[in-house]
Each structure stands twice: as structure tokens, then as C-alpha cells.
Amino acid sequence: MPTLLIKNAVLNGEPVNIFCENGLISAIDTGDHPADETLDANGMIAFPPLINAHTHSSMTLFRGNGDDLPLMEWLTQRVWPYERSISRDEIYWGAKLAIVEMIRSGTVFFNDMYWDFHAVAEAVEEMGVRASLASVMIDFTDDASARQRQFDRIEREYEQLNRYSDRVTFALGPHAKYTVSEESFRWAADFCKRYNVILHTHLSETEKEVKDCIAEHGCTQVEYFHRIGVLETRFVAAHCVWLNDRDIALLGEHGVVCAHNPTSNMKLAVNGVYPYKKLRDSGAITAIATDGAGSNNNLDLFEEMKIAALLQKFDKDDTTELNANEVLDMATDNPSSFFGLGGRKLEVGRQADLILLNPYLPEMNPPHDLASHLVYSANGSVVDSVICDGRVLMKHREIEGMDEIIANANEAARNMFARVDDA
Ligand SMILES: [Zn+2]
The missing domain is CATH 3.20.20.140 (Metal-dependent hydrolases)
Known part of the structure; x- marks a missing residue:
């Protein structure tokens, strides 16, 4: 499994690099870990998914x-x-x-x-x-x-x-x-x-x-x-x-x-x-x-x-x-724990599942209280990047193959409704 370094993230208000290997978070520090893939978080907030x-x-x-x-x-x-x-x-x-x-x-x-x-x-x-x-x-x-x-x-x-x-x-x-x-x-x-x-x-x-x-x-x-x-x-x-x-x-x-x-x-x-x-x-x-x-x-x-x-x-x-x-x-x-997942705390040894939240958006400012913003002000569009099992699933809002998935799902819906409606 390739290793991943998430550089320049913010965790609990502190700048950190997060190193993921074998599907786990193996380091959270300011060190520069050589990795197969690097994702620049550019000051985004690391948060559990x-x-x-x-x-x-x-x-x-x-x-x-x-x-x-x-x-x-x-x-x-x-x-x-x-x-x-x-x-x-x-x-x-x-x-x-x-x-x-x-x-x-x-x-x-x-x-x-x-x-x-x-x-x-x-x-x-x-x-x-x-x-x-x-x-x-x-x-x-x-x-x-x-x-x-x-x-x-x-x-x-x-x-x-x-x-x-x-x-x-x-x-x-x-x-x-x-x-x-x-x-x-x-x-x-x-x-x-x-x-x-x-x-x-x-x-x-x-x-x-x-x-x-x-x-x-x-x-x-x-x-x-x-x-x-x-x-x-x-x-x-x-x-x-x-x-x-x-x-x-x-x-x-x-x-x-x-x-x-x-x-x-x-x-x-x-x-x-x-x-x-x-x-x-x-x-x-x-x-x-x-x-x-x-x-x-x-x-x-x-x-x-x-x-x-x-x-x-x-x-x-x-x-x-x-x-x-x-x-x-x-x-x-x-x-x-019921579903066998990590909780709200991002720490070493936990599954390498996390999201990066964009703190530069208007709805995230002024930065008084992150919990308040996430519940009362934000919606899902504040999520910039998504990592699961040490793999980047969305990078700066881009998901590989998304347009094709939407097109195929639209066709599936059309076919499903037409089959019954035209019968
Ligand atoms: Zn239901």
C-alpha cells in the first residue's frame, strides 16, 4: 500500500504534517516524511470524517x-x-x-x-x-x-x-x-x-x-x-x-x-x-x-x-x-466503536481516514468556534479533500470519474422509470 504525506494541515490549531502508511496514521508531527504521494493541505483543518x-x-x-x-x-x-x-x-x-x-x-x-x-x-x-x-x-x-x-x-x-x-x-x-x-x-x-x-x-x-x-x-x-x-x-x-x-x-x-x-x-x-x-x-x-x-x-x-x-x-x-x-x-x-471506526480524535495508530476542511470560505469566518461553524454555518461544500484508508478519494474538490458516474446514474434512473411507465 503506497504511503501518503498530508503536508501543512492544521490540527487543534497547530500546523502539522500527517503521515499515513498501511492504512493507518503513523505520525502527526512537523517532520518531512518521504512518501509515495504528497497532498498539500495548504492550511486546511484536519478533521475526522x-x-x-x-x-x-x-x-x-x-x-x-x-x-x-x-x-x-x-x-x-x-x-x-x-x-x-x-x-x-x-x-x-x-x-x-x-x-x-x-x-x-x-x-x-x-x-x-x-x-x-x-x-x-x-x-x-x-x-x-x-x-x-x-x-x-x-x-x-x-x-x-x-x-x-x-x-x-x-x-x-x-x-x-x-x-x-x-x-x-x-x-x-x-x-x-x-x-x-x-x-x-x-x-x-x-x-x-x-x-x-x-x-x-x-x-x-x-x-x-x-x-x-x-x-x-x-x-x-x-x-x-x-x-x-x-x-x-x-x-x-x-x-x-x-x-x-x-x-x-x-x-x-x-x-x-x-x-x-x-x-x-x-x-x-x-x-x-x-x-x-x-x-x-x-x-x-x-x-x-x-x-x-x-x-x-x-x-x-x-x-x-x-x-x-x-x-x-x-x-x-x-x-x-x-x-x-x-x-x-x-x-x-x-x-x-460500534462500527469499528475511529472517533472524533485524530491520533497516531488510528485508521487513516480524515477530511480537510476549508477555513478560507466566508461561512467559516471569523474563526470563533469550529464546532459551531461546522454545525450551524457550514454545509458539505467546506470539505476540500477526503482520505480513506490512506488513499486520497477527493483532492481539492476533485473526484476522479465523477462526471461519468453522474451520466451513468442519470441513464440508470431514466431506464428504471421508463421500463415501468412505458409498460
Ligand atoms: Zn430508511
Whole structure:
């Protein structure tokens, strides 16, 4: 693996050179280390990359198609009919478009849930980022033999993980309580415990799904998952909006990672607010996330951080709720060890993943408080360069092959919509 020297960066206010070898940061000092590649940071601020804890990468293809519709109308008329026939190639180009967008806004790890594990894994490999990719399960219309075929497909995908580098990790993604049977959820929990892999699902996003669960099982979704063994897995639960105090205590007891998607929650009018403080105090881990581009509509975590902070302040009628440093932790420190990543501190021995932030832009000045600027003033365009695993993925805003990726993703979207619309 080639070595990389990042010269003239600024870390904690001090000028430094950062030397990367074998995928790790091996020196942070003012020394001149001979390296295969040198990146002149030109006074840019070195910062850890951001972590996107819940997205559906290839849904970039659905961006801006079906906004402002009622939730069920959007899903049943603008998403599901097209997803039924989406091809592997279309998923691949959608994922590449998502990854380019994430790199440009400082994200090099995402926790994904989308069809065709291998199509997204190839995109991750080629783009040089990291991801936890969920093999998706949906079985609400399946009979027993279709269910068994799905279990077999997942076992096979898990066995094929060795095709990829360690930047790709395997997760299991039973989609949600309302699309996956109890039998399959129990199978998923067993599978995840057997192989120690992450179980990633949607949880308590809308009031209706929680009420439906109570009507069917006499308990909330969290209690239902507790009963059938899901909380004992390495569990990432996306949304977590409609929770009672007992649910919050259970999520805390089990150290669940709760992926908070404030933009998507507001855009889809879920009519509730993520109970951040109660979840934090219970011991649950809050991680920030964009959700898919169909319901966001971008993948910029800087924007997401600002919206998260504003939503808590507005909801609690209290300006002191969710300060800038806590929001930055949601995108860095909080979920880092769960996903096997470095946290908010850049130090020797950590994975050579980092971003360079441009301090010369108007929105970054006067330089009173970096955390405040990153959450309240900046957006993803302050990211100048991106390094992952000791490789430069974006150099001074340039990503190799970006125009071709955009063109191919546009064609994939055109084909996907035309196939159904013209049928
Ligand atoms: Zn989602």
C-alpha cells in the first residue's frame, strides 16, 4: 500500500504534517516524511470524517421524483413499482452516485440498506470508502418456500463476503416490523448472533406502525423485538420516533444504536420528534443519518447536523438543547466503536481516514468556534479533500470519474422509470 504525506494541515490549531502508511496514521508531527504521494493541505483543518448511520444509497435514483405526496402514496406509486424491476446495474450506479455525494460532503462510512448486496459492495470497493451493507429481507407476501430461498440467499451472500476488502462489512437488514414476518425476524436475530453481525432495521418511525403492533401483539415494536431476541443483537434501529419510556429504557439497557434522521422525519411528516435526551440518558447511542435521497433529498450530514440541533431546540422550546459539540459527536464519536471506526480524535495508530476542511470560505469566518461553524454555518461544500484508508478519494474538490458516474446514474434512473411507465 503506497504511503501518503498530508503536508501543512492544521490540527487543534497547530500546523502539522500527517503521515499515513498501511492504512493507518503513523505520525502527526512537523517532520518531512518521504512518501509515495504528497497532498498539500495548504492550511486546511484536519478533521475526522463523518459517519452516516442509516441510508439507502441507491435511492439517489429516486431523488426529486414524488416529493410532497402523502407517505403511502409516495411509496406505493412512486417507489415500490420501480423497485420491483430495478436492475443490478441500476443499483450499482445509484450507489456510486450516493458515494460521490457522500465523499463530497465528508462522509466515508455509511450504514446501508438496499437491494443487491453485491452491486453496492462493488461500488464501495471501487470508490474507496467504507460501509456496513445490509443484506435486505422483506417477506410479508412470501410463502414458506420463498422465505427459505431468502434465508439461503442471505447465507450465500455472507459466505461471499471474502470477495471484498475489510472496508465492506456485512449486516442483515430485515426491513421493518410491518414488512417482515416474526419467523424471519427470529431467524435474522439468530443469524446475527451466530456470526456477530449487525442487525439493521426501521423502528417506530410512524405512530400507525406502533399502534398496529399493539393491536396485533399487545405490545410496542420495541417490546416485540425484545420478546423475539432482536435487542440482544448488535442492533441499529433507524428513526426511533414513537417510543414510550419503557421502550427507551429497553433500548438503553441494550446499548442500541438509534439512527436519527431528522430531515426525513420532517419531510415525511411522521408527526413526532426523536426523544434525544431521554435516549441519551438511558444509555442508547444516538448516531446521525440522512436516510435515503428519496426522502431527504441529499446525503449531506453537515446539513443533517444543523437540522437535528434546530429540531430539538424548537421542540423543547429551549435554546440550550442539543449543543453543537453533542451534534458533532452524533456524527463521529457516538457510533464509531460500534462500527469499528475511529472517533472524533485524530491520533497516531488510528485508521487513516480524515477530511480537510476549508477555513478560507466566508461561512467559516471569523474563526470563533469550529464546532459551531461546522454545525450551524457550514454545509458539505467546506470539505476540500477526503482520505480513506490512506488513499486520497477527493483532492481539492476533485473526484476522479465523477462526471461519468453522474451520466451513468442519470441513464440508470431514466431506464428504471421508463421500463415501468412505458409498460
Ligand atoms: Zn430508511
